Every structure is written in structure tokens, then in C-alpha cells.
Amino acid sequence: MVAITDRPSRVIESAHKILSPYELDPDLCLYSPQDNVDALANPRVAAWLRFVEDEYRPAATDARRILLFLPCTATKPYIASSEHRAINARLLAEGFEPVGPDVRLPDEIVAMHPDDDPRLFDLAPLRRGEVEICRVVMSEPLAFVPYEHMLTFDGGQSPAVSYDDPGLFEKRNNAVSPWRSDSTAEEVAPNRWRWGDNERKAYVEMHNAMAEALAHVLTRLDGAYDHTMSWVAPGLTHRSFCLARRERSSHGVVATKQVAGKRLGLIGVNDLLPERLRIDVLPSSAQCDDARARLHERLGGSKSATNAVFARGGCAATPLALPELLDVLVARLDAVATAETPARKVLA
Numbered sequence: 001m002v003a004i005t006d007r008p009s010r011v012i013e014s015a016h017k018i019l020s021p022y023e024l025d026p027d028l029c030l031y032s033p034q035d036n037v038d039a040l041a042n043p044r045v046a047a048w049l050r051f052v053e054d055e056y057r058p059a060a061t062d063a064r065r066i067l068l069f070l071p072c073t074a075t076k077p078y079i080a081s082s083e084h085r086a087i088n089a090r091l092l093a094e095g096f097e098p099v100g101p102d103v104r105l106p107d108e109i110v111a112m113h114p115d116d117d118p119r120l121f122d123l124a125p126l127r128r129g130e131v132e133i134c135r136v137v138m139s140e141p142l143a144f145v146p147y148e149h150m151l152t153f154d155g156g157q158s159p160a161v162s163y164d165d166p167g168l169f170e171k172r173n174n175a176v177s178p179w180r181s182d183s184t185a186e187e188v189a190p191n192r193w194r195w196g197d198n199e200r201k202a203y204v205e206m207h208n209a210m211a212e213a214l215a216h217v218l219t220r221l222d223g224a225y226d227h228t229m230s231w232v233a234p235g236l237t238h239r240s241f242c243l244a245r246r247e248r249s250s251h252g253v254v255a256t257k258q259v260a261g262k263r264l265g266l267i268g269v270n271d272l273l274p275e276r277l278r279i280d281v282l283p284s285s286a287q288c289d290d291a292r293a294r295l296h297e298r299l300g301g302s303k304s305a306t307n308a309v310f311a312r313g314g315c316a317a318t319p320l321a322l323p324e325l326l327d328v329l330v331a332r333l334d335a336v337a338t339a340e341t342p343a344r345k346v347l348a
Contacts (some may be wrong), residue, residue, distance in 0.1 A: 004191050005178045007031070012340035014164035017111050017292060018076045022151075028163035030141065032177035032185070033195075033202030035167050039141040040209060044159045051153070052144040053216045058224055059100060061125070063132035066336055069279065071238050071320065072139040076161045077150050080109050081316035087231065088135075090122050090326045094333075096126035103148055123147045131337040138230065138238045138302035140165055140206065143213040167306035168203060168237045170195055200257045204264040211241050212215060222277060227336045229280035231329055233318040234288055242279045244270035252285060283320075283328045298324070 003009060010031060015024040028044065030036050039045050058065070060263035079088070098119055104110070106120040113120075124147075126133040137145040137160070143159045152158050169175045173192040176185035176199065184196025195203070209239060218228065232238040240253050248255045256263040270278045283291070296306040313321035320326075 004174050007179050010022040017074050017164055019080055021106055022157060022161040025162040030165040030167040032167045032175055033199050034180055034182055035177055035207055036141055036206040037202045045141050048142050048159050048214055053213060058134050060172050061132050063127055063130050064226050065132050065134060067134050067136060067228040069136055069138045069224040071121050071232050072137050078137050082315040083321045086315055086321035091126055092119055094330050096128045098122035099127040100124040123150060140168055140210050144217045174315045197260045201259045206259050211267045211269050214269045218277055229282055231282055231320055233320055240266060242281045243268040282332055283325055287328045294324045
């Protein structure tokens with residue numbers, strides 16, 4: 001186990017998450033909320049955020065376009081992760097096909113998965129009939145990562161394949177940078193830490209900066225997408241980025257962080273957008289409960305097996321990769337695709 005107090009060792013561990021030929025940028029190893037806030041001033045991150053907030057636009061299409069937010073992953077590039085491969089395999093099985101410029105992963109990464117459909121490694125939008133899915137990864141510190149810019153950016157390696165950021169995952173007990181002068185984290189057991197006021201304050205600042213960046217992009221791209229949905233795991237920060245204050249309770253997501261005896265509010269993208277642009281946040285808590293029940297039945301009624309598989313999605317990922325939950329995503333995509341008018345995104 002890597003000592004959390006040793007940043008050089010953590011950077012070595014981070015490097016293993018980046019698949020060759022891509023290389024980790026040690027300046028983009030973000031192990032705490034404070035690291036995340038500092039990253040907003042990193043030249044590579046700042047240039048990326050300027051690009052997505054002010055310049056990015058998806059290619060023209062005659063299709064009805066759905067923006068589908070997917071979660072970032074420890075593995076970079078994201079599309080090579082077990083979670084994205086499972087999600088994309090289901091979309092391919094449902095008849096969606098890559099269209100547009102032929103942008104794929106390097107052969108050496110594809111060769112790591114010889115039994116996989118080569119289309120899984122195509123970064124182009126997915127189309128079925130008159131419906132096109134634009135896949136975008138929701139990331140911290142990059143906010144909005146279109147699949148087509150996952151690998152390269154501004155003539156070089158994209159920051160999306162250059163970073164490691166476990167720094168906002170409070171419940172993992174290791175999202176700390178004890179070597180920082182502003183660290184207030186407390187070690188409560190060997191390699192297990194509890195955030196202090198500075199960590200919680202920086203979390204709120206970074207969380208709200210990401211929500212604001214995402215809302216800025218979606219506002220500027222008003223009209224580019226007929227519907228926007230997110231496929232993000234329950235309980236994780238990505239979901240909190242999305243939700244309006246009045247949505248949080250039904251999703252079991254907190255609305256504030258306590259810092260120095262005060263409650264600081266968490267802003268979600270849906271707080272900042274008009275109703276017609278809001279993100280359709282999936283899966284719901286009820287849909288997760290239903291998927292868990294169907295998984296329990298599929299596994300022969302074993303509670304322990306159900307809990308283990310659900311926790312890791314059956315592929316060292318999250319429940320988002322499970323067939324039972326992917327049924328929810330497919331059903332929602334089908335409903336949006338067959339609606340006579342763009343689906344209305346109503347708050348819970």
C-alpha cells in the first residue's frame with residue numbers, strides 16, 4: 001500500500017493508470033480538494049477550460065442529437081476502461097454505430113483487448129437512424145471532455161489522458177495531501193484520513209467551479225443538443241455536480257458542506273440552467289433499487305454476491321456497467337429518440 005504522506009510514491013502509482021503511449025503529467029496529479037482548486041490555474045487545465053467554455057462545438061449533423069455525459073475513470077483513456085467498454089458495448093448492441101471521422105485508440109491499446117469489438121475504441125458519435133449520441137466525459141478538473149478530444153488537444157497529448165484526480169472522493173479516506181502547508185486532514189487510522197475545514201472548503205469551491213463551467217458550456221451550446229442526460233453513479237461527486245438543490249434529497253445527495261461551523265452550499269448545473277437545458281440525471285434511486293432486485297434474482301438470490309457485484313458493476317467499475325442498470329439507460333434513450341418533440345427535462 002502506498003504511503004499517503006509520500007507524494008512521489010503516489011505519483012508513481014498514478015502513472016500506472018495511464019495507458020501507453022500516453023504519459024502522466026505529474027503536475028496534474030490531484031490528491032486533495034486543495035490540489036483541485038490549484039489545478040484551475042494550471043496552464044493546461046486553464047487552456048482546456050477556455051476551449052470547452054468558449055470554442056468547442058460538435059460537428060454539424062442532420063440527426064436528432066443527444067448529449068450523454070459519462071463518468072471519468074481511473075484508467076486513461078477513459079474509453080479503454082472496463083466501465084466505458086461495458087456501456088459502449090451495450091450501445092453498439094442496441095444498434096448504434098460510430099459515424100464521422102475515424103478517430104480511434106492507438107493499436108497498442110486496442111491490442112490489449114483482442115476479444116473486444118473494434119468499434120468499442122472508436123471515438124466518433126454513435127448514430128442509429130435519425131438519432132445521434134455525442135459522448136462527453138464529466139471530469140474534474142476538466143469539466144467537459146468530448147470523446148473526440150479525449151486523446152489530443154492543441155497539437156499535443158490531451159490533458160484528458162494526462163491526469164489522475166482522486167482528490168474529491170472524501171469517502172475513500174485517502175483524498176488528502178498531508179504534505180501541503182494548508183492540509184487540515186487528520187489521520188484516524190493507518191492510511192485512513194478525515195477531512196478538515198480546509199479540505200471541505202476547497203471541495204465546495206472546486207465542486208461549484210465545475211458546475212459553473214459545465215453550465216457555461218451547455219448554455220453556450222443551446223440548440224446543439226435536443227436532450228442532455230448524464231449516466232453517473234449514485235453517491236459520487238459527478239452526480240452532485242449535476243443536481244439542483246431541490247433534486248438532491250430524492251437522490252440522497254447532500255446540499256451543503258459544514259466548514260468552520262457554517263454550512264456552505266453546493267451548486268449543481270441544474271441550479272444554473274433554464275428547465276429546457278437541464279441535465280436528465282440517471283439512474284434514479286428507484287431505478288437502482290429495481291436493478292439491484294433484478295441482479296439479486298439473476299445471481300440466484302445470493303445477498304452477498306449481489307452486494308459485491310453491484311458495488312463493482314461486475315467489471316471492477318461501478319453499478320453503471322451492469323446489464324440491469326444499462327436497461328435503464330437504453331430505455332431512456334429509446335424514449336427520447338421516439339418522442340415527437342424533444343423530451344422535457346423536469347426536475348424531480
